[in-house]
Amino acid sequence: MKLLKRHTDYAIIALLVLAKNKSKKIFSVAELAKTTKIPYQFLRGILQHLHKHKLLKAYKGKNGGFSLATSLDNVSLLSIIRIFQGEFKLNECLFRKMVCPNINRCVLRKRLKKIESYFLEELEKIKLGELI
Amino acid sequence: MKLLKRHTDYAIIALLVLAKNKSKKIFSVAELAKTTKIPYQFLRGILQHLHKHKLLKAYKGKNGGFSLATSLDNVSLLSIIRIFQGEFKLNECLFRKMVCPNINRCVLRKRLKKIESYFLEELEKIKLGELI
DNA sequence: CAAATTGATACTAATATAATATCATATTAA
DNA sequence: TTAATATGATATTATATTAGTATCAATTTG
Numbered sequence A, B: 001m002k003l004l005k006r007h008t009d010y011a012i013i014a015l016l017v018l019a020k021n022k023s024k025k026i027f028s029v030a031e032l033a034k035t036t037k038i039p040y041q042f043l044r045g046i047l048q049h050l051h052k053h054k055l056l057k058a059y060k061g062k063n064g065g066f067s068l069a070t071s072l073d074n075v076s077l078l079s080i081i082r083i084f085q086g087e088f089k090l091n092e093c094l095f096r097k098m099v100c101p102n103i104n105r106c107v108l109r110k111r112l113k114k115i116e117s118y119f120l121e122e123l124e125k126i127k128l129g130e131l132i
Numbered sequence C: 001c002a003a004a005t006t007g008a009t010a011c012t013a014a015t016a017t018a019a020t021a022t023c024a025t026a027t028t029a030a
Numbered sequence D: 001t002t003a004a005t006a007t008g009a010t011a012t013t014a015t016a017t018t019a020g021t022a023t024c025a026a027t028t029t030g
Helices: A006-020 A029-036 A040-052 A077-085 A107-125 B006-020 B029-036 B040-052 B077-085 B107-125
Strands: A056-059 A065-068 B056-059 B065-068
Touching: A006 A029, A006 A040, A006 A065, A006 A077, A029 A040, A029 A065, A040 A056, A040 A065, A040 A077, A077 A107, A107 B107, B006 B029, B006 B040, B006 B065, B006 B077, B029 B040, B029 B065, B040 B056, B040 B065, B040 B077, B077 B107
Parallel strands: none
Antiparallel strands: A056 A065, B056 B065
């Protein structure tokens, strides 16, 4: 079972290309699609998402495109995952409340929550800046 | 993003019912489906899977059914997840080798592998026996 | 004003998950 | 012995998620 979706993968690849070419600054989707070999329309959607989440600046019109809005040292792997995959939920459908009528007391839920928390903390620690 | 599939959930529910009714021992799929409200055919497939993986004994013919093949103290949450979901893969499609031509040296992969390992170890520690 | 670019959104395709149906085989009890 | 009742195996269908495409509107710039 894959824990990372293609969206997440592509987003990181695109962000790293932007970070590696600081001199150029603004890339159009077409340029990025070409250098990364990510399907143009798909990549467009991804970059628009990153823009909505303030990770990219967008420039409309001729010679427009996207540029990094922040240093990747401040951007965690987890933050990208969250944008494209939402939260990881480990105890989501377990038992559908049959076993644990009282959620607060349920030992299992607590343990799962703890595992989940560690997982998220570690993914938060990984910054994209380290990958350039 | 849900990390547990319905199969896993249902499997655990069924196993717990079997463990809670030690006196009865053998349950048919029909009985289990009724008490757990899990769709009959779906549950059948799940129990057949658990049988294949030696967690259940199967009895064909009239008055047949399934019984626990082992104490749930020996059965981890992870083992059930593995049966129905396969392995969790955290670094599966990350970068499609663009960033890391040398897998062995890649720092990111090592870190992801470590997170993954902790995750699996903790899920292995949780035994279904504790949930009865 | 024309060309190039993103914004928004609707659509299609592929894959994975969930659920159902059915025929074959084995067992048991009347 | 045989009819009823189970599971074994497997094929099929339905639904949801993920992946990818298309398009029109709005904006910018030369």
